[in-house]
Amino acid sequence: MTERRGLTRLAALALQQRRQGLARQLPPVGETLRGSLMERYMVCGKPGCKCSRGERHGPVCYLSVTLGPGRTTGGLVADEQLQRVRRWIANYQQVKDHLEKISEINRELLRRERQKTKR
């Protein structure tokens, strides 16, 4: 009985430490960007340009952002912005991933709390 309680407490402590680690390892939240990069071929609109005959310019990098079902926005990304944009997108994924893991831990901790009060 006491052994089981000890183990439970230790596991909870491990979960809390894991949670703390995840929170500490968060990339800078200010350097995040939601969206995905894709390549696009563009028409510039200049009359007589090769693109008006179907030979489009590109590939150019485009950031596509989903706003909701069937709604997207985005914009072109300059070559000199590309590295930063890639890093920000990776940071966003990491923040999201860590928040998801922290949520999982917190759900587990809440569940244990509930079980404890039942006794």
Ligand SMILES: [Zn+2]
């Ligand atoms: Zn053109």
